Amino acid sequence: MVFFSVVIPLFNKANHIENTIKSILNQTFTDYEIIVINDGSTDNGEALTRGFNDGRIQIYSQNNLGVSTARNLGIEKSKGKLIAFMDADDFWFPNHLQELANLYYDFPDCGIYCSRYKIRISKNHFQTTLFNGIEQSFRGIAADYFFSNRPFRITWTSSLAIPKQILEKIGGFTPEVTNGQDLELWTKIGIKYPVALTNKTTAIYNNNIPNSLAKNHLNSMQLMDFEQFRLSEKDNPSLKSFLDLYRLEYGLHYCIFGNKEKANFYLKDVDQKNSSLAVRLLLKMPAVFLRFFLRLKNALKRIGFDFSIYH
Known part of the structure:
Protein backbone atom coordinates (compact mmCIF):
# COMPACT_ATOMS: atom_id res chain seq x y z
CA MET A 1 0.00 0.00 0.00
CA ASN A 207 -8.73 30.15 -12.14
CA ASN A 208 -7.61 32.71 -14.71
CA ILE A 209 -10.15 31.63 -17.34
CA PRO A 210 -13.73 32.52 -16.32
CA ASN A 211 -16.09 29.56 -16.15
CA SER A 212 -18.41 29.20 -19.11
CA LEU A 213 -21.89 30.45 -18.36
CA ALA A 214 -23.36 30.03 -21.81
CA LYS A 215 -27.13 29.74 -21.60
CA ASN A 216 -27.35 26.23 -23.05
CA HIS A 217 -24.60 25.00 -20.75
CA LEU A 218 -26.17 26.55 -17.66
CA ASN A 219 -29.65 25.20 -18.32
CA SER A 220 -28.32 21.68 -18.93
CA MET A 221 -26.31 21.57 -15.69
CA GLN A 222 -27.30 19.08 -13.04
CA LEU A 223 -26.70 20.61 -9.61
CA MET A 224 -26.56 18.88 -6.26
CA ASP A 225 -29.76 18.21 -4.35
CA PHE A 226 -29.84 20.59 -1.39
CA GLU A 227 -32.74 18.65 0.11
CA GLN A 228 -30.33 15.98 1.39
CA PHE A 229 -28.94 18.52 3.87
CA ARG A 230 -32.27 19.81 5.15
CA LEU A 231 -32.17 18.11 8.56
CA SER A 232 -28.51 18.96 9.15
CA GLU A 233 -29.16 22.62 8.32
CA LYS A 234 -31.81 22.88 11.02
CA ASP A 235 -29.26 22.03 13.70
CA ASN A 236 -26.31 23.89 12.21
CA PRO A 237 -26.73 27.61 11.38
CA SER A 238 -23.22 27.75 9.89
CA LEU A 239 -24.11 24.98 7.44
CA LYS A 240 -27.37 26.75 6.55
CA SER A 241 -25.54 30.03 5.88
CA PHE A 242 -22.90 28.23 3.82
CA LEU A 243 -25.42 26.39 1.65
CA ASP A 244 -27.54 29.51 1.22
CA LEU A 245 -24.48 31.13 -0.34
CA TYR A 246 -24.64 28.54 -3.13
CA ARG A 247 -28.42 28.69 -3.44
CA LEU A 248 -27.95 32.42 -4.07
CA GLU A 249 -25.13 31.84 -6.54
CA TYR A 250 -27.10 29.30 -8.55
CA GLY A 251 -30.24 31.43 -8.39
CA LEU A 252 -28.42 34.51 -9.66
CA HIS A 253 -26.78 32.57 -12.48
CA TYR A 254 -30.18 31.40 -13.67
CA CYS A 255 -31.49 34.97 -13.40
CA ILE A 256 -28.64 36.14 -15.65
CA PHE A 257 -30.09 34.10 -18.49
CA GLY A 258 -33.73 34.75 -17.68
CA ASN A 259 -34.63 31.34 -16.27
CA LYS A 260 -36.83 32.60 -13.43
CA GLU A 261 -38.35 29.20 -12.72
CA LYS A 262 -35.03 27.58 -11.90
CA ALA A 263 -33.81 30.70 -10.13
CA ASN A 264 -36.82 30.67 -7.81
CA PHE A 265 -36.35 26.96 -7.15
CA TYR A 266 -33.06 27.75 -5.39
CA LEU A 267 -33.87 31.19 -4.01
CA LYS A 268 -37.10 30.17 -2.24
CA ASP A 269 -35.20 28.34 0.50
CA VAL A 270 -32.70 31.12 1.28
CA ASP A 271 -32.93 32.71 4.70
CA GLN A 272 -32.92 36.46 3.99
CA LYS A 273 -30.40 37.16 6.74
CA ASN A 274 -27.92 35.13 4.66
CA SER A 275 -28.42 37.32 1.58
CA SER A 276 -26.42 40.54 1.17
CA LEU A 277 -27.99 43.80 0.01
CA ALA A 278 -25.90 43.66 -3.18
CA VAL A 279 -27.31 40.25 -4.13
CA ARG A 280 -30.89 41.30 -3.35
CA LEU A 281 -30.51 44.35 -5.59
CA LEU A 282 -29.04 42.31 -8.44
CA LEU A 283 -31.87 39.80 -8.25
CA LYS A 284 -34.33 42.60 -8.97
CA MET A 285 -32.54 43.71 -12.15
CA PRO A 286 -33.43 42.67 -15.72
CA ALA A 287 -31.34 39.84 -17.14
CA VAL A 288 -29.76 42.11 -19.78
CA PHE A 289 -28.15 44.24 -17.05
CA LEU A 290 -26.96 41.15 -15.19
CA ARG A 291 -25.25 39.84 -18.32
CA PHE A 292 -23.52 43.22 -18.76
CA PHE A 293 -22.25 43.13 -15.17
CA LEU A 294 -21.01 39.57 -15.67
CA ARG A 295 -19.03 40.57 -18.78
CA LEU A 296 -17.60 43.53 -16.85
CA LYS A 297 -16.60 41.30 -13.94
CA ASN A 298 -14.84 38.87 -16.26
CA ALA A 299 -13.04 41.74 -18.04
CA LEU A 300 -11.80 43.05 -14.69
CA LYS A 301 -10.67 39.57 -13.74
CA ARG A 302 -8.51 39.31 -16.85
CA ILE A 303 -6.54 42.36 -15.71
CA GLY A 304 -6.13 41.04 -12.19
CA PHE A 305 -9.11 42.44 -10.26
CA ASP A 306 -11.54 39.89 -8.90
CA PHE A 307 -14.32 40.14 -6.33
CA SER A 308 -17.42 38.38 -5.08
CA ILE A 309 -20.78 39.90 -4.27
CA TYR A 310 -21.83 36.93 -2.13
CA HIS A 311 -19.79 37.79 0.98
Missing part, protein backbone atom coordinates in the same frame (compact mmCIF):
# COMPACT_ATOMS: atom_id res chain seq x y z
CA VAL A 2 1.26 3.47 -0.88
CA PHE A 3 0.53 6.44 1.36
CA PHE A 4 -1.07 8.72 -1.25
CA SER A 5 -2.99 7.98 -4.41
CA VAL A 6 -3.11 11.12 -6.56
CA VAL A 7 -6.21 11.03 -8.77
CA ILE A 8 -6.27 13.25 -11.89
CA PRO A 9 -9.28 13.43 -14.23
CA LEU A 10 -8.03 14.40 -17.68
CA PHE A 11 -10.21 15.98 -20.35
CA ASN A 12 -8.61 18.11 -23.08
CA LYS A 13 -5.91 19.66 -20.89
CA ALA A 14 -2.92 18.96 -23.13
CA ASN A 15 -1.67 22.51 -22.61
CA HIS A 16 -1.41 22.00 -18.85
CA ILE A 17 -1.01 18.32 -17.97
CA GLU A 18 2.78 18.18 -18.31
CA ASN A 19 3.38 21.01 -15.83
CA THR A 20 0.81 19.51 -13.48
CA ILE A 21 2.46 16.08 -13.46
CA LYS A 22 5.94 17.61 -13.14
CA SER A 23 4.78 19.38 -9.99
CA ILE A 24 3.72 16.00 -8.56
CA LEU A 25 6.93 14.25 -9.53
CA ASN A 26 8.88 17.05 -7.81
CA GLN A 27 7.30 16.31 -4.42
CA THR A 28 9.68 15.84 -1.48
CA PHE A 29 7.30 13.15 -0.13
CA THR A 30 7.65 10.27 -2.58
CA ASP A 31 5.39 7.48 -1.29
CA TYR A 32 2.59 7.92 -3.81
CA GLU A 33 1.04 6.69 -7.02
CA ILE A 34 -0.52 8.82 -9.76
CA ILE A 35 -3.77 7.65 -11.35
CA VAL A 36 -4.78 9.55 -14.49
CA ILE A 37 -8.29 8.94 -15.84
CA ASN A 38 -8.59 10.02 -19.47
CA ASP A 39 -12.23 11.07 -19.68
CA GLY A 40 -12.64 10.79 -23.45
CA SER A 41 -10.14 13.51 -24.37
CA THR A 42 -9.83 14.48 -28.02
CA ASP A 43 -6.38 16.10 -27.70
CA ASN A 44 -2.98 14.51 -27.02
CA GLY A 45 -3.07 14.86 -23.23
CA GLU A 46 -2.85 11.10 -22.68
CA ALA A 47 0.13 10.78 -25.00
CA LEU A 48 1.92 13.56 -23.14
CA THR A 49 1.20 11.78 -19.86
CA ARG A 50 2.61 8.51 -21.15
CA GLY A 51 5.74 10.38 -22.17
CA PHE A 52 6.86 10.61 -18.55
CA ASN A 53 7.58 6.86 -18.46
CA ASP A 54 7.41 6.77 -14.66
CA GLY A 55 6.28 3.55 -12.99
CA ARG A 56 4.21 5.44 -10.44
CA ILE A 57 1.89 6.72 -13.17
CA GLN A 58 -1.13 4.62 -14.12
CA ILE A 59 -3.45 5.65 -16.94
CA TYR A 60 -7.02 4.46 -17.47
CA SER A 61 -9.41 5.54 -20.20
CA GLN A 62 -13.17 5.87 -20.30
CA ASN A 63 -15.74 7.46 -22.56
CA ASN A 64 -16.54 11.08 -21.74
CA LEU A 65 -18.65 10.34 -18.66
CA GLY A 66 -17.71 13.42 -16.64
CA VAL A 67 -15.35 14.35 -13.83
CA SER A 68 -17.35 12.62 -11.08
CA THR A 69 -17.22 9.24 -12.79
CA ALA A 70 -13.54 9.77 -13.62
CA ARG A 71 -12.65 10.53 -10.02
CA ASN A 72 -14.71 7.60 -8.76
CA LEU A 73 -12.83 5.28 -11.12
CA GLY A 74 -9.56 6.70 -9.80
CA ILE A 75 -10.67 6.01 -6.23
CA GLU A 76 -11.65 2.46 -7.21
CA LYS A 77 -8.24 1.80 -8.80
CA SER A 78 -6.27 3.43 -5.97
CA LYS A 79 -4.14 1.59 -3.41
CA GLY A 80 -3.33 4.55 -1.17
CA LYS A 81 -4.28 5.22 2.45
CA LEU A 82 -5.15 8.82 1.48
CA ILE A 83 -6.61 10.04 -1.81
CA ALA A 84 -5.23 13.38 -3.01
CA PHE A 85 -7.14 14.96 -5.86
CA MET A 86 -5.47 17.03 -8.56
CA ASP A 87 -7.10 18.81 -11.48
CA ALA A 88 -5.15 18.58 -14.72
CA ASP A 89 -4.40 22.32 -14.90
CA ASP A 90 -3.38 23.00 -11.29
CA PHE A 91 0.03 23.05 -9.60
CA TRP A 92 1.66 21.82 -6.38
CA PHE A 93 4.73 23.20 -4.67
CA PRO A 94 7.25 20.49 -3.67
CA ASN A 95 6.09 20.43 -0.02
CA HIS A 96 2.41 19.74 -0.74
CA LEU A 97 2.17 16.02 0.01
CA GLN A 98 4.62 16.26 2.93
CA GLU A 99 2.47 18.92 4.60
CA LEU A 100 -0.68 16.82 4.16
CA ALA A 101 1.11 13.74 5.49
CA ASN A 102 2.29 15.68 8.57
CA LEU A 103 -1.27 16.90 9.12
CA TYR A 104 -2.57 13.33 8.97
CA TYR A 105 0.05 12.12 11.46
CA ASP A 106 -0.84 14.91 13.91
CA PHE A 107 -4.66 14.71 13.50
CA PRO A 108 -5.41 11.13 12.44
CA ASP A 109 -9.18 11.17 12.99
CA CYS A 110 -10.16 13.85 10.46
CA GLY A 111 -12.25 13.43 7.34
CA ILE A 112 -10.39 15.95 5.17
CA TYR A 113 -6.82 17.30 5.28
CA CYS A 114 -6.28 20.66 3.56
CA SER A 115 -3.38 22.89 2.65
CA ARG A 116 -3.48 26.62 1.97
CA TYR A 117 -3.45 27.68 -1.67
CA LYS A 118 -3.18 30.68 -3.94
CA ILE A 119 -5.56 31.46 -6.79
CA ARG A 120 -4.23 32.61 -10.15
CA ILE A 121 -6.91 34.97 -11.48
CA SER A 122 -4.92 36.22 -14.49
CA LYS A 123 -1.49 35.58 -15.98
CA ASN A 124 0.41 37.64 -13.42
CA HIS A 125 -2.10 38.14 -10.59
CA PHE A 126 -2.83 35.94 -7.59
CA GLN A 127 -5.31 36.01 -4.73
CA THR A 128 -4.37 34.94 -1.20
CA THR A 129 -7.10 32.82 0.36
CA LEU A 130 -8.64 33.86 3.68
CA PHE A 131 -11.02 31.94 5.93
CA ASN A 132 -13.47 33.36 8.47
CA GLY A 133 -12.15 33.22 12.03
CA ILE A 134 -8.91 31.45 11.08
CA GLU A 135 -5.54 33.20 11.34
CA GLN A 136 -2.94 32.74 8.63
CA SER A 137 -0.68 31.12 11.21
CA PHE A 138 -3.30 28.58 12.35
CA ARG A 139 -2.62 24.89 11.91
CA GLY A 140 -5.06 22.31 13.22
CA ILE A 141 -8.73 21.35 13.19
CA ALA A 142 -11.19 24.04 12.10
CA ALA A 143 -13.45 24.83 15.06
CA ASP A 144 -16.43 25.63 12.82
CA TYR A 145 -15.70 24.33 9.34
CA PHE A 146 -18.78 25.70 7.58
CA PHE A 147 -18.45 29.15 9.18
CA SER A 148 -14.77 29.34 8.21
CA ASN A 149 -15.33 27.91 4.71
CA ARG A 150 -15.74 31.45 3.33
CA PRO A 151 -14.97 33.94 1.84
CA PHE A 152 -12.77 31.26 0.25
CA ARG A 153 -13.31 27.54 0.56
CA ILE A 154 -11.01 25.65 2.89
CA THR A 155 -11.73 22.53 0.87
CA TRP A 156 -10.55 23.20 -2.66
CA THR A 157 -10.19 20.03 -4.69
CA SER A 158 -6.50 20.20 -5.61
CA SER A 159 -5.36 21.16 -2.10
CA LEU A 160 -6.82 18.33 -0.03
CA ALA A 161 -6.57 14.64 0.78
CA ILE A 162 -9.18 12.28 2.20
CA PRO A 163 -8.79 8.80 3.75
CA LYS A 164 -9.91 6.24 1.18
CA GLN A 165 -12.07 4.43 3.73
CA ILE A 166 -14.10 7.62 4.30
CA LEU A 167 -14.63 8.12 0.57
CA GLU A 168 -15.85 4.53 0.31
CA LYS A 169 -18.14 4.97 3.31
CA ILE A 170 -19.64 8.24 2.01
CA GLY A 171 -19.99 6.86 -1.51
CA GLY A 172 -17.68 9.07 -3.60
CA PHE A 173 -18.88 11.67 -6.07
CA THR A 174 -22.45 11.70 -7.40
CA PRO A 175 -22.10 10.86 -11.13
CA GLU A 176 -25.31 12.66 -12.12
CA VAL A 177 -24.13 16.00 -10.69
CA THR A 178 -22.28 17.96 -13.38
CA ASN A 179 -21.54 21.17 -11.46
CA GLY A 180 -20.59 21.47 -7.79
CA GLN A 181 -19.99 17.75 -7.32
CA ASP A 182 -16.93 18.45 -5.19
CA LEU A 183 -18.86 20.95 -3.06
CA GLU A 184 -21.49 18.27 -2.42
CA LEU A 185 -18.99 15.63 -1.32
CA TRP A 186 -16.95 17.96 0.90
CA THR A 187 -20.21 19.06 2.56
CA LYS A 188 -21.23 15.46 3.25
CA ILE A 189 -17.85 14.76 4.85
CA GLY A 190 -17.71 18.08 6.72
CA ILE A 191 -21.03 17.30 8.44
CA LYS A 192 -19.72 13.98 9.80
CA TYR A 193 -15.98 14.51 10.36
CA PRO A 194 -13.50 17.17 11.54
CA VAL A 195 -11.53 19.08 8.89
CA ALA A 196 -7.83 19.85 9.41
CA LEU A 197 -5.88 22.70 7.81
CA THR A 198 -2.16 23.48 7.47
CA ASN A 199 -0.66 26.96 7.70
CA LYS A 200 1.51 26.39 4.61
CA THR A 201 0.62 27.46 1.07
CA THR A 202 1.40 24.47 -1.13
CA ALA A 203 -0.73 24.75 -4.28
CA ILE A 204 -1.92 27.08 -7.05
CA TYR A 205 -5.47 27.02 -8.34
CA ASN A 206 -5.50 28.18 -11.95
Whole structure:
Protein backbone atom coordinates (compact mmCIF):
# COMPACT_ATOMS: atom_id res chain seq x y z
CA MET A 1 0.00 0.00 0.00
CA VAL A 2 1.26 3.47 -0.88
CA PHE A 3 0.53 6.44 1.36
CA PHE A 4 -1.07 8.72 -1.25
CA SER A 5 -2.99 7.98 -4.41
CA VAL A 6 -3.11 11.12 -6.56
CA VAL A 7 -6.21 11.03 -8.77
CA ILE A 8 -6.27 13.25 -11.89
CA PRO A 9 -9.28 13.43 -14.23
CA LEU A 10 -8.03 14.40 -17.68
CA PHE A 11 -10.21 15.98 -20.35
CA ASN A 12 -8.61 18.11 -23.08
CA LYS A 13 -5.91 19.66 -20.89
CA ALA A 14 -2.92 18.96 -23.13
CA ASN A 15 -1.67 22.51 -22.61
CA HIS A 16 -1.41 22.00 -18.85
CA ILE A 17 -1.01 18.32 -17.97
CA GLU A 18 2.78 18.18 -18.31
CA ASN A 19 3.38 21.01 -15.83
CA THR A 20 0.81 19.51 -13.48
CA ILE A 21 2.46 16.08 -13.46
CA LYS A 22 5.94 17.61 -13.14
CA SER A 23 4.78 19.38 -9.99
CA ILE A 24 3.72 16.00 -8.56
CA LEU A 25 6.93 14.25 -9.53
CA ASN A 26 8.88 17.05 -7.81
CA GLN A 27 7.30 16.31 -4.42
CA THR A 28 9.68 15.84 -1.48
CA PHE A 29 7.30 13.15 -0.13
CA THR A 30 7.65 10.27 -2.58
CA ASP A 31 5.39 7.48 -1.29
CA TYR A 32 2.59 7.92 -3.81
CA GLU A 33 1.04 6.69 -7.02
CA ILE A 34 -0.52 8.82 -9.76
CA ILE A 35 -3.77 7.65 -11.35
CA VAL A 36 -4.78 9.55 -14.49
CA ILE A 37 -8.29 8.94 -15.84
CA ASN A 38 -8.59 10.02 -19.47
CA ASP A 39 -12.23 11.07 -19.68
CA GLY A 40 -12.64 10.79 -23.45
CA SER A 41 -10.14 13.51 -24.37
CA THR A 42 -9.83 14.48 -28.02
CA ASP A 43 -6.38 16.10 -27.70
CA ASN A 44 -2.98 14.51 -27.02
CA GLY A 45 -3.07 14.86 -23.23
CA GLU A 46 -2.85 11.10 -22.68
CA ALA A 47 0.13 10.78 -25.00
CA LEU A 48 1.92 13.56 -23.14
CA THR A 49 1.20 11.78 -19.86
CA ARG A 50 2.61 8.51 -21.15
CA GLY A 51 5.74 10.38 -22.17
CA PHE A 52 6.86 10.61 -18.55
CA ASN A 53 7.58 6.86 -18.46
CA ASP A 54 7.41 6.77 -14.66
CA GLY A 55 6.28 3.55 -12.99
CA ARG A 56 4.21 5.44 -10.44
CA ILE A 57 1.89 6.72 -13.17
CA GLN A 58 -1.13 4.62 -14.12
CA ILE A 59 -3.45 5.65 -16.94
CA TYR A 60 -7.02 4.46 -17.47
CA SER A 61 -9.41 5.54 -20.20
CA GLN A 62 -13.17 5.87 -20.30
CA ASN A 63 -15.74 7.46 -22.56
CA ASN A 64 -16.54 11.08 -21.74
CA LEU A 65 -18.65 10.34 -18.66
CA GLY A 66 -17.71 13.42 -16.64
CA VAL A 67 -15.35 14.35 -13.83
CA SER A 68 -17.35 12.62 -11.08
CA THR A 69 -17.22 9.24 -12.79
CA ALA A 70 -13.54 9.77 -13.62
CA ARG A 71 -12.65 10.53 -10.02
CA ASN A 72 -14.71 7.60 -8.76
CA LEU A 73 -12.83 5.28 -11.12
CA GLY A 74 -9.56 6.70 -9.80
CA ILE A 75 -10.67 6.01 -6.23
CA GLU A 76 -11.65 2.46 -7.21
CA LYS A 77 -8.24 1.80 -8.80
CA SER A 78 -6.27 3.43 -5.97
CA LYS A 79 -4.14 1.59 -3.41
CA GLY A 80 -3.33 4.55 -1.17
CA LYS A 81 -4.28 5.22 2.45
CA LEU A 82 -5.15 8.82 1.48
CA ILE A 83 -6.61 10.04 -1.81
CA ALA A 84 -5.23 13.38 -3.01
CA PHE A 85 -7.14 14.96 -5.86
CA MET A 86 -5.47 17.03 -8.56
CA ASP A 87 -7.10 18.81 -11.48
CA ALA A 88 -5.15 18.58 -14.72
CA ASP A 89 -4.40 22.32 -14.90
CA ASP A 90 -3.38 23.00 -11.29
CA PHE A 91 0.03 23.05 -9.60
CA TRP A 92 1.66 21.82 -6.38
CA PHE A 93 4.73 23.20 -4.67
CA PRO A 94 7.25 20.49 -3.67
CA ASN A 95 6.09 20.43 -0.02
CA HIS A 96 2.41 19.74 -0.74
CA LEU A 97 2.17 16.02 0.01
CA GLN A 98 4.62 16.26 2.93
CA GLU A 99 2.47 18.92 4.60
CA LEU A 100 -0.68 16.82 4.16
CA ALA A 101 1.11 13.74 5.49
CA ASN A 102 2.29 15.68 8.57
CA LEU A 103 -1.27 16.90 9.12
CA TYR A 104 -2.57 13.33 8.97
CA TYR A 105 0.05 12.12 11.46
CA ASP A 106 -0.84 14.91 13.91
CA PHE A 107 -4.66 14.71 13.50
CA PRO A 108 -5.41 11.13 12.44
CA ASP A 109 -9.18 11.17 12.99
CA CYS A 110 -10.16 13.85 10.46
CA GLY A 111 -12.25 13.43 7.34
CA ILE A 112 -10.39 15.95 5.17
CA TYR A 113 -6.82 17.30 5.28
CA CYS A 114 -6.28 20.66 3.56
CA SER A 115 -3.38 22.89 2.65
CA ARG A 116 -3.48 26.62 1.97
CA TYR A 117 -3.45 27.68 -1.67
CA LYS A 118 -3.18 30.68 -3.94
CA ILE A 119 -5.56 31.46 -6.79
CA ARG A 120 -4.23 32.61 -10.15
CA ILE A 121 -6.91 34.97 -11.48
CA SER A 122 -4.92 36.22 -14.49
CA LYS A 123 -1.49 35.58 -15.98
CA ASN A 124 0.41 37.64 -13.42
CA HIS A 125 -2.10 38.14 -10.59
CA PHE A 126 -2.83 35.94 -7.59
CA GLN A 127 -5.31 36.01 -4.73
CA THR A 128 -4.37 34.94 -1.20
CA THR A 129 -7.10 32.82 0.36
CA LEU A 130 -8.64 33.86 3.68
CA PHE A 131 -11.02 31.94 5.93
CA ASN A 132 -13.47 33.36 8.47
CA GLY A 133 -12.15 33.22 12.03
CA ILE A 134 -8.91 31.45 11.08
CA GLU A 135 -5.54 33.20 11.34
CA GLN A 136 -2.94 32.74 8.63
CA SER A 137 -0.68 31.12 11.21
CA PHE A 138 -3.30 28.58 12.35
CA ARG A 139 -2.62 24.89 11.91
CA GLY A 140 -5.06 22.31 13.22
CA ILE A 141 -8.73 21.35 13.19
CA ALA A 142 -11.19 24.04 12.10
CA ALA A 143 -13.45 24.83 15.06
CA ASP A 144 -16.43 25.63 12.82
CA TYR A 145 -15.70 24.33 9.34
CA PHE A 146 -18.78 25.70 7.58
CA PHE A 147 -18.45 29.15 9.18
CA SER A 148 -14.77 29.34 8.21
CA ASN A 149 -15.33 27.91 4.71
CA ARG A 150 -15.74 31.45 3.33
CA PRO A 151 -14.97 33.94 1.84
CA PHE A 152 -12.77 31.26 0.25
CA ARG A 153 -13.31 27.54 0.56
CA ILE A 154 -11.01 25.65 2.89
CA THR A 155 -11.73 22.53 0.87
CA TRP A 156 -10.55 23.20 -2.66
CA THR A 157 -10.19 20.03 -4.69
CA SER A 158 -6.50 20.20 -5.61
CA SER A 159 -5.36 21.16 -2.10
CA LEU A 160 -6.82 18.33 -0.03
CA ALA A 161 -6.57 14.64 0.78
CA ILE A 162 -9.18 12.28 2.20
CA PRO A 163 -8.79 8.80 3.75
CA LYS A 164 -9.91 6.24 1.18
CA GLN A 165 -12.07 4.43 3.73
CA ILE A 166 -14.10 7.62 4.30
CA LEU A 167 -14.63 8.12 0.57
CA GLU A 168 -15.85 4.53 0.31
CA LYS A 169 -18.14 4.97 3.31
CA ILE A 170 -19.64 8.24 2.01
CA GLY A 171 -19.99 6.86 -1.51
CA GLY A 172 -17.68 9.07 -3.60
CA PHE A 173 -18.88 11.67 -6.07
CA THR A 174 -22.45 11.70 -7.40
CA PRO A 175 -22.10 10.86 -11.13
CA GLU A 176 -25.31 12.66 -12.12
CA VAL A 177 -24.13 16.00 -10.69
CA THR A 178 -22.28 17.96 -13.38
CA ASN A 179 -21.54 21.17 -11.46
CA GLY A 180 -20.59 21.47 -7.79
CA GLN A 181 -19.99 17.75 -7.32
CA ASP A 182 -16.93 18.45 -5.19
CA LEU A 183 -18.86 20.95 -3.06
CA GLU A 184 -21.49 18.27 -2.42
CA LEU A 185 -18.99 15.63 -1.32
CA TRP A 186 -16.95 17.96 0.90
CA THR A 187 -20.21 19.06 2.56
CA LYS A 188 -21.23 15.46 3.25
CA ILE A 189 -17.85 14.76 4.85
CA GLY A 190 -17.71 18.08 6.72
CA ILE A 191 -21.03 17.30 8.44
CA LYS A 192 -19.72 13.98 9.80
CA TYR A 193 -15.98 14.51 10.36
CA PRO A 194 -13.50 17.17 11.54
CA VAL A 195 -11.53 19.08 8.89
CA ALA A 196 -7.83 19.85 9.41
CA LEU A 197 -5.88 22.70 7.81
CA THR A 198 -2.16 23.48 7.47
CA ASN A 199 -0.66 26.96 7.70
CA LYS A 200 1.51 26.39 4.61
CA THR A 201 0.62 27.46 1.07
CA THR A 202 1.40 24.47 -1.13
CA ALA A 203 -0.73 24.75 -4.28
CA ILE A 204 -1.92 27.08 -7.05
CA TYR A 205 -5.47 27.02 -8.34
CA ASN A 206 -5.50 28.18 -11.95
CA ASN A 207 -8.73 30.15 -12.14
CA ASN A 208 -7.61 32.71 -14.71
CA ILE A 209 -10.15 31.63 -17.34
CA PRO A 210 -13.73 32.52 -16.32
CA ASN A 211 -16.09 29.56 -16.15
CA SER A 212 -18.41 29.20 -19.11
CA LEU A 213 -21.89 30.45 -18.36
CA ALA A 214 -23.36 30.03 -21.81
CA LYS A 215 -27.13 29.74 -21.60
CA ASN A 216 -27.35 26.23 -23.05
CA HIS A 217 -24.60 25.00 -20.75
CA LEU A 218 -26.17 26.55 -17.66
CA ASN A 219 -29.65 25.20 -18.32
CA SER A 220 -28.32 21.68 -18.93
CA MET A 221 -26.31 21.57 -15.69
CA GLN A 222 -27.30 19.08 -13.04
CA LEU A 223 -26.70 20.61 -9.61
CA MET A 224 -26.56 18.88 -6.26
CA ASP A 225 -29.76 18.21 -4.35
CA PHE A 226 -29.84 20.59 -1.39
CA GLU A 227 -32.74 18.65 0.11
CA GLN A 228 -30.33 15.98 1.39
CA PHE A 229 -28.94 18.52 3.87
CA ARG A 230 -32.27 19.81 5.15
CA LEU A 231 -32.17 18.11 8.56
CA SER A 232 -28.51 18.96 9.15
CA GLU A 233 -29.16 22.62 8.32
CA LYS A 234 -31.81 22.88 11.02
CA ASP A 235 -29.26 22.03 13.70
CA ASN A 236 -26.31 23.89 12.21
CA PRO A 237 -26.73 27.61 11.38
CA SER A 238 -23.22 27.75 9.89
CA LEU A 239 -24.11 24.98 7.44
CA LYS A 240 -27.37 26.75 6.55
CA SER A 241 -25.54 30.03 5.88
CA PHE A 242 -22.90 28.23 3.82
CA LEU A 243 -25.42 26.39 1.65
CA ASP A 244 -27.54 29.51 1.22
CA LEU A 245 -24.48 31.13 -0.34
CA TYR A 246 -24.64 28.54 -3.13
CA ARG A 247 -28.42 28.69 -3.44
CA LEU A 248 -27.95 32.42 -4.07
CA GLU A 249 -25.13 31.84 -6.54
CA TYR A 250 -27.10 29.30 -8.55
CA GLY A 251 -30.24 31.43 -8.39
CA LEU A 252 -28.42 34.51 -9.66
CA HIS A 253 -26.78 32.57 -12.48
CA TYR A 254 -30.18 31.40 -13.67
CA CYS A 255 -31.49 34.97 -13.40
CA ILE A 256 -28.64 36.14 -15.65
CA PHE A 257 -30.09 34.10 -18.49
CA GLY A 258 -33.73 34.75 -17.68
CA ASN A 259 -34.63 31.34 -16.27
CA LYS A 260 -36.83 32.60 -13.43
CA GLU A 261 -38.35 29.20 -12.72
CA LYS A 262 -35.03 27.58 -11.90
CA ALA A 263 -33.81 30.70 -10.13
CA ASN A 264 -36.82 30.67 -7.81
CA PHE A 265 -36.35 26.96 -7.15
CA TYR A 266 -33.06 27.75 -5.39
CA LEU A 267 -33.87 31.19 -4.01
CA LYS A 268 -37.10 30.17 -2.24
CA ASP A 269 -35.20 28.34 0.50
CA VAL A 270 -32.70 31.12 1.28
CA ASP A 271 -32.93 32.71 4.70
CA GLN A 272 -32.92 36.46 3.99
CA LYS A 273 -30.40 37.16 6.74
CA ASN A 274 -27.92 35.13 4.66
CA SER A 275 -28.42 37.32 1.58
CA SER A 276 -26.42 40.54 1.17
CA LEU A 277 -27.99 43.80 0.01
CA ALA A 278 -25.90 43.66 -3.18
CA VAL A 279 -27.31 40.25 -4.13
CA ARG A 280 -30.89 41.30 -3.35
CA LEU A 281 -30.51 44.35 -5.59
CA LEU A 282 -29.04 42.31 -8.44
CA LEU A 283 -31.87 39.80 -8.25
CA LYS A 284 -34.33 42.60 -8.97
CA MET A 285 -32.54 43.71 -12.15
CA PRO A 286 -33.43 42.67 -15.72
CA ALA A 287 -31.34 39.84 -17.14
CA VAL A 288 -29.76 42.11 -19.78
CA PHE A 289 -28.15 44.24 -17.05
CA LEU A 290 -26.96 41.15 -15.19
CA ARG A 291 -25.25 39.84 -18.32
CA PHE A 292 -23.52 43.22 -18.76
CA PHE A 293 -22.25 43.13 -15.17
CA LEU A 294 -21.01 39.57 -15.67
CA ARG A 295 -19.03 40.57 -18.78
CA LEU A 296 -17.60 43.53 -16.85
CA LYS A 297 -16.60 41.30 -13.94
CA ASN A 298 -14.84 38.87 -16.26
CA ALA A 299 -13.04 41.74 -18.04
CA LEU A 300 -11.80 43.05 -14.69
CA LYS A 301 -10.67 39.57 -13.74
CA ARG A 302 -8.51 39.31 -16.85
CA ILE A 303 -6.54 42.36 -15.71
CA GLY A 304 -6.13 41.04 -12.19
CA PHE A 305 -9.11 42.44 -10.26
CA ASP A 306 -11.54 39.89 -8.90
CA PHE A 307 -14.32 40.14 -6.33
CA SER A 308 -17.42 38.38 -5.08
CA ILE A 309 -20.78 39.90 -4.27
CA TYR A 310 -21.83 36.93 -2.13
CA HIS A 311 -19.79 37.79 0.98
